[in-house]
Amino acid sequence: MDKEKRKHGIPMAKQDVLDRIHNFYEVALGYNEEEAVIEAERCLQCPNPLCVKGCPVDISIPEFIKEIKEKNFVAASQKIKEKNSLPAVCGRVCPQENQCQKFCVLGKMGDPISIGRLERFASDYERKEGVSIPEKETAPVTGKVAIIGSGPAGLTTAADLVKLGHEVVMFESLHSAGGVLMYGIPEFRLPKEIVQTEVDYIKKLGVDVKTNYTIGRIYTIDELFADGFDAVFVGSGAGLPNFMGIDGENLGGVYSANEFLIRVNLMKGYLFPEYDTPIRIGKNVAVIGGGNVAMDSARCSLRLGAEKVYIVYRRSREELPAREEEAENAEEEGIIFKLLTNPTKFIGDETGWVKGMECIKMELGEPDASGRRRPIPIKDSEFIMDVDTAIIAIGQTPNPLIQRTTEGLETTRWGTIVTQEESGATTKEGVYAAGDVVSGAATVISAMGQGKTAAKGIHEYIEKKKGPK
Amino acid sequence: MYEIVTKQELATNIYLIEIAAADVAKKSKPGQFVIIRLDDKGERVPLTIAGVDLSRGTVAVAFHAVGRTTKKLAKLNTGELIMDLSGPLGNPAEVSNFGKVLLVGGGVWCSPLHYVANALRKNGNKLYVVCAGRTKNDMVYEDKLKAISNEFYVATDDGSKGNEGLGFLEDILKNQKFDHVIVMGPVSMMKKVVEMTRPYGLKTMVTLASLMVDGTGMCGACRVTVGDETKFACMDGPEFNGLDVDFDELVKRQRVYLPEERMASMIYDKFAGGVKRG
Numbered sequence: 001m002d003k004e005k006r007k008h009g010i011p012m013a014k015q016d017v018l019d020r021i022h023n024f025y026e027v028a029l030g031y032n033e034e035e036a037v038i039e040a041e042r043c044l045q046c047p048n049p050l051c052v053k054g055c056p057v058d059i060s061i062p063e064f065i066k067e068i069k070e071k072n073f074v075a076a077s078q079k080i081k082e083k084n085s086l087p088a089v090c091g092r093v094c095p096q097e098n099q100c101q102k103f104c105v106l107g108k109m110g111d112p113i114s115i116g117r118l119e120r121f122a123s124d125y126e127r128k129e130g131v132s133i134p135e136k137e138t139a140p141v142t143g144k145v146a147i148i149g150s151g152p153a154g155l156t157t158a159a160d161l162v163k164l165g166h167e168v169v170m171f172e173s174l175h176s177a178g179g180v181l182m183y184g185i186p187e188f189r190l191p192k193e194i195v196q197t198e199v200d201y202i203k204k205l206g207v208d209v210k211t212n213y214t215i216g217r218i219y220t221i222d223e224l225f226a227d228g229f230d231a232v233f234v235g236s237g238a239g240l241p242n243f244m245g246i247d248g249e250n251l252g253g254v255y256s257a258n259e260f261l262i263r264v265n266l267m268k269g270y271l272f273p274e275y276d277t278p279i280r281i282g283k284n285v286a287v288i289g290g291g292n293v294a295m296d297s298a299r300c301s302l303r304l305g306a307e308k309v310y311i312v313y314r315r316s317r318e319e320l321p322a323r324e325e326e327a328e329n330a331e332e333e334g335i336i337f338k339l340l341t342n343p344t345k346f347i348g349d350e351t352g353w354v355k356g357m358e359c360i361k362m363e364l365g366e367p368d369a370s371g372r373r374r375p376i377p378i379k380d381s382e383f384i385m386d387v388d389t390a391i392i393a394i395g396q397t398p399n400p401l402i403q404r405t406t407e408g409l410e411t412t413r414w415g416t417i418v419t420q421e422e423s424g425a426t427t428k429e430g431v432y433a434a435g436d437v438v439s440g441a442a443t444v445i446s447a448m449g450q451g452k453t454a455a456k457g458i459h460e461y462i463e464k465k466k467g468p469k
Numbered sequence: 470m471y472e473i474v475t476k477q478e479l480a481t482n483i484y485l486i487e488i489a490a491a492d493v494a495k496k497s498k499p500g501q502f503v504i505i506r507l508d509d510k511g512e513r514v515p516l517t518i519a520g521v522d523l524s525r526g527t528v529a530v531a532f533h534a535v536g537r538t539t540k541k542l543a544k545l546n547t548g549e550l551i552m553d554l555s556g557p558l559g560n561p562a563e564v565s566n567f568g569k570v571l572l573v574g575g576g577v578w579c580s581p582l583h584y585v586a587n588a589l590r591k592n593g594n595k596l597y598v599v600c601a602g603r604t605k606n607d608m609v610y611e612d613k614l615k616a617i618s619n620e621f622y623v624a625t626d627d628g629s630k631g632n633e634g635l636g637f638l639e640d641i642l643k644n645q646k647f648d649h650v651i652v653m654g655p656v657s658m659m660k661k662v663v664e665m666t667r668p669y670g671l672k673t674m675v676t677l678a679s680l681m682v683d684g685t686g687m688c689g690a691c692r693v694t695v696g697d698e699t700k701f702a703c704m705d706g707p708e709f710n711g712l713d714v715d716f717d718e719l720v721k722r723q724r725v726y727l728p729e730e731r732m733a734s735m736i737y738d739k740f741a742g743g744v745k746r747g
Binding site for chain 2: 262274
């Protein structure tokens, strides 16, 4: 491949913007075989690959890309799965631009290799071919582990532990496994069929998935130990929505992003009345916040038929925490960005429904603890936005149920569980944790990376306790 | 899948069913609720637990068949399955030894109230129980409540049985000293009782089964103002001291999805009534 050609990555087809704003089908369409092979051919196959260093789960990136180049697509997917149990998910929602691709040598002179798109291609290919399950090693079961939560952290930890020969039981409080992948990320960014396939894969590996079990209510962690579990993994996520604490927040039409997204994604409210759970969307929707959850909520609102959808964010475009790709998709679709704007109260009509939102304009001051410039209200700059739906997407904190019902589990003042970074061990013996319940709301892949560490920590703990098998 | 083991019509359109869910039964306490989902297109509906049978591993719930889901549930017979049942959820009701307790139940809520009352009685409380319904045909659990009461009263909105309305409570509150009050019923009724106990500063516990989706603290759809704080009924309740509850806000929030609920119910009646979804 000539040098000039190597500089340019293959773009990925997207659903046309005028179509996609009216449906919930996936926006990004993925590579076809030809595109994948050409993109794979660009890879320099570095002997000391920097991309792998940027991957929280150490995928053998050049090796799987080589398999694609040689058209061994299923082998490519299986290569990824040696390290990552959820490739079809990661290929879609990982912020590759800040991880593997950031370190790609090609990025210095042109486009880095589209590692995420290739990952997605390989795993989609394998899914269509029919996923094969690796021969289960007949190693004797060494330990029995309870996994609390079936999101990215739980799925990863469960898969790793079951592969190591442990008996794994996963408890999920909702009726479907997958955690945030099911209830949070919308269909048009991550089709639920894909999540279901990944969950089924974990089940086929031998994980016993129990839905409708809310740990902290039906069993405490101590009861799980009493019931014969050797170790407990907590991957209960950051499920508790933050509110702003301003007037009118409990009016009708004011949702937490969690409620809104659960109604839309998990309960399929966009198909009401065929499905039983309703979702009401107005004409003018304000989404408060600037992260991926805010972008998802805004883009869902548009697809539900809102006429005008605003992202209301208190800092500037530069500080927007959402992935650039998601912000661009939102802009393309016609979402209006009201930057340097902060809501101060909601105004209701006589029936208790929101009809307006008072906001104040902001300016940026000195950098704060997060390193981002601190937004400061501009005096007397209040104005009223005409909105009939508001979605609050200013972050989530861990659900406190498990922490409240478990003695000896140390937490921070943000409600996250304290763990040892190298093993995922908490302050309570035999209890490990990973994902958003440890780090606060973060990414799918960081939860998976921590989950792998915790799986290793749990394995070592059980071996030490019981002696190696 | 969870099997409906028994089904009983308690009053017009009010049913009591027992569902096989042994793990849930073992852990359930009075005042807690379960969330059920009938099928893969179903909504998540919270129902307060009306009792458990540990030997058979069942959880009992009562419901009023007024919405689409409850109408569908009423069509299911013994031996049929519902897809999901999650629980127990929420905090148990406080049932310690208070002394003299006034309990007021309305309609279908008299059934879970009985579960709470039973626990209170076991803990040595004296029970003054009001069993209320819209008409004499809407009375639920009258005999069961009467059997565990020290004093027992009946009230109907139209006066077709017992006292007409709850006004008679004024006299009882004036002449008797209670240590604790529990009201379980429609929001309007709980509000009314709270207004009657307020002058006496009597802690009056109400059960707020506001609109819930997940029931585990994730969505905040069930938020309610208690005192000056926003609480989640599913996490912090469902039992709250009614004296601190902002009922006006609660009523408005409960009506949020009324148009959709009416529409769904209408569609069900018109097209799907009697036909089970496969």
